[in-house]
Amino acid sequence: MKIKCPKCDEGAELASDFSVVRCEHCNLDMSYGEYVKFVAHNVAKYSDILGDYSGSTEGESAGTLDEWD
Numbered sequence: 001m002k003i004k005c006p007k008c009d010e011g012a013e014l015a016s017d018f019s020v021v022r023c024e025h026c027n028l029d030m031s032y033g034e035y036v037k038f039v040a041h042n043v044a045k046y047s048d049i050l051g052d053y054s055g056s057t058e059g060e061s062a063g064t065l066d067e068w069d
């Protein structure tokens, strides 16, 4: 099934048995367990950027996002 790639935001492919996630756009290739951790890590990071936890981190957001390219 198609899912959103956590790395490049293009369409990635999740195997029907949930064993592996692959993205042909950025060569992402990881197990589903790793994918879940990867996404959870990203969500935590975005939440931090948005200031949900720390109040104000706006000045750091641009540099942090750039690191994913």
Ligand SMILES: [Zn+2]
Pocket (backbone or CB within 6 Å): 005, 006, 007, 008, 009, 010, 012, 023, 024, 025, 026, 027, 028
């Ligand atoms: Zn990708």
